[in-house]
Every structure is written in structure tokens, then in C-alpha cells.
Amino acid sequence: MNGSGFAGRTYVVTGGGSGIGRAIALALGAADARVVVAGRTPQKLEETVALIDQEAGHAGRALAVPTDVRDPAAVDALVTAATDRFGRLDGLVNNAAGNFVAPGIDISPNGWRAVVDIVLNGSYYCTRAVARQLREQGTGGSVLSVIATYAWHGHPGTVHSAAAKAGVLAMTRTLAVELAPLGIRLNCVAPGPTETAGAGAALWATDEARAEVLATVPAARFADPAEIADASLFLLGDRASYLTGECLTVDGGQWLGKQVYGRGATPAARGRG
Ligand SMILES: CCCCC/C=C/C(=O)SCCNC(=O)CCNC(=O)[C@H](O)C(C)(C)COP(=O)(O)OP(=O)(O)OC[C@H]1O[C@@H](n2cnc3c(N)ncnc32)[C@H](O)[C@@H]1OP(=O)(O)O
Ligand SMILES: NC(=O)C1=CN([C@@H]2O[C@H](COP(=O)(O)OP(=O)(O)OC[C@H]3O[C@@H](n4cnc5c(N)ncnc54)[C@H](OP(=O)(O)O)[C@@H]3O)[C@@H](O)[C@H]2O)C=CC1
Secondary structure, eight states, X not given: OTTSSOTTOEEEEXXXXXXXXXXXXXXXXXXXXXXEEEESOHHHHHHHHHHHHHHHTSSOSEEEEEOOTTOHHHHHHHHHHHHHHHSOOOEEEEOOXXXXXXXXXXXXXXXXXXXXXXXXXXXXXXXXXXXXXHHHHTOOEEEEEEOOTHHHHOOTTOHHHHHHHHHHHHHHHHHHHHHGGGTEEXXXXXXXXXXXXXXXXXXXXXXHHHHHHHXXXXXXXXXXHHHHHHHHHHHHSGGGTTOOSOEEEESTTTTTOOOTTTTSSOHHHHHHO
């Protein structure tokens, strides 16, 4: 990815210790960017840093900053740690999330808060802190938030996450307009079912649940986190320089694949096949 414009730039990736966040952090590192990974579990963050250093062939390209994104003071400290270490920031990936499946009216207030605080409030605190730093630098930059297609179509069993992701999409579109004059772009990526341990445990913990999810994907497979990372780097980088307030869906056709007749054109056509 040399020549992609990432060399020497610095990006904060929340939830960079696992799954999609780790894949994005590794892709940024491989594109010669400097990467600051944030999350609650220091060991997972250090593993990502070690993988980036290993790929680079030397230490120093990445930094782990244990952070709970629900805590605005901790988020401000994250941005300070990143700029102390690398001198400046160029962007942010809001990837941290929590999720579980439960009937909407049975979720406790604390269960609702757990998810909304991480996904919506955490994304706002991180975006606010990074955008203030970019404004101070006068450099512009790019913010990418990882959402889900149910931000717009809804989804039974995940009302907390769907509502929070919809909020992140609205935040993205609102701040895209407010911050465009500062050269700051904000976009979203909406992955479909992606093979990660976190989502597997939270959303498709049994073989039956996994098969049920798979049956909804026209592409008939889960995404690899690296495929989400590819789309993410496009949105973060200079090739998307005139693109702001948008959401790129990377879901193997899942959310569009809800036709009355399933995947065949019509029952009659399928009968002939
Ligand atoms: C199909 C394709 C679309 C998929 C789109 C989206 C996918 C994703 O978001 S995948 C990301 C999945 N990754 C994770 O979820 C990892 C992180 N997860 C967590 O940290 C937890 O799951 C968390 C969100 C619950 C937060 O953990 P923590 O802050 O430690 O909170 P507690 O365990 O103390 O629980 C707080 C509160 O929530 C209630 N709760 C937890 N799990 C469930 C459940 N399965 N059902 C009902 N309620 C649950 C828990 O009981 C607590 O409430 P109170 O008991 O009232 O205190
Ligand atoms: N996998 C999928 O099918 C899909 C995933 N997504 C989205 O992709 C993103 C990544 O999910 P995925 O990689 O699958 O799942 P993971 O569970 O691997 O990723 C979630 C990450 O968020 C971090 N995190 C959770 N709570 C906090 C917190 N309070 N503060 C800081 N970090 C936190 C976790 O680290 P730690 O626990 O150490 O803090 C973890 O690294 C999420 O936004 C998810 O909603 C969207 C659609 C589909």
C-alpha cells in the first residue's frame, strides 16, 4: 500500500485489540501509518502492537493505550497520549462496541446503558476529542465509524445496538457538515456478518444461530475482517477525499436480500431452474 497517503500519519483505532478493529489497525500499520489502539484489555492491545511491529520489522509504529471509551476523561487522555507519542493525529476509527441478543422490552436499564454508552456515547467522546485536536493542528483529517445496516432497517433482538448505531450514523452526517470547513471528513462502514470471536460469542454462539445468520447472506459466507479493513482504509484515506457523511455497506448483499421470492427471480423461474 505504499503511495496510499497513509505513511507517517497517525490514527486512533478503538477496539483495536480484536476482530475488525485489529484488522483495520494491521492494515493501517501495513500502509506505513502509525497506529494507536485503545480498548479495555491491555493484553489484547499489546498483541496488536506486536503484530504491527512484526510486520514493520521494527518496534515503535504502534502504541497501546488502555481506555474505556465510556469515560470522556479517559478518552481525552488517550488523545493526549497519542499526540505526546507521535506529535499529531490524522484520524480516528470508532470501532469499539458491545452487543447481546435479548428481547427489546426485557433489557434492563443497565443493559441498555452498557451498549449505548460504548457505541453511541463512546463514539461521540472519541470523535469530539480527536476533532478538537485536528482543529488545533489545523490539518484536517478523517473519522470512520463502524456501524451496522440495522442502523436503518432495525433488527429484532438488538434494539440497544440498532438505536446506538443509528445515532452514530446521525452524528456522522451532522458533524460531516459542521466539520467540512476544517477539512475533517466523517464516514461510516456497515459490515455484514463478519467472522470475529466477539460477534460470534454475542450474536451466533450456537451452530443453529450461525446457520440462521448465514442463510440471510446472498454471498453465502461470512466476511473476513480484512475485507472490512480494505473498505475502511478507502474511506479513511485520500482516495475518498471528496466523500463525507456517507456509509459504505460491505455485507455480501445481506440487507438487500430480503425479496418476497427469496434469491430466485420468481417461484416460476426457480421451478424451471
Ligand atoms: C448480524 C450482523 C449484524 C451484527 C451487527 C453488530 C455486531 C456487533 O456489535 S459485534 C460486537 C460484539 N462484541 C461484543 O459485544 C464485545 C464486548 N461486549 C461486552 O463488553 C458485553 O457484551 C456488554 C455489552 C454486555 C458490556 O459488558 P459489561 O460492561 O461488562 O457489562 P455487564 O456484563 O456488567 O452487563 C451490563 C448489563 O447488561 C446486561 N446483559 C449483558 N448480557 C446480557 C444478555 N445476553 N441478555 C440480557 N442482558 C444482558 C447485564 O445483565 C447487565 O445488566 P444488569 O443485570 O441490569 O446489571
Ligand atoms: N462482526 C460482525 O459481524 C459485525 C461487527 N460490526 C461492528 O464491528 C465492530 C467490531 O466488532 P467485532 O470485531 O466483530 O467485535 P469485537 O468484540 O472483537 O470488537 C469489539 C471491541 O470493542 C472493544 N470494547 C468494548 N467495550 C469497550 C469500551 N467500553 N471501551 C473501549 N473498547 C471497548 C473490545 O475490547 P475490550 O473488551 O478489550 O474493551 C473489542 O476489542 C463493532 O463496532 C461492531 O458493532 C458491525 C456489523 C457486523
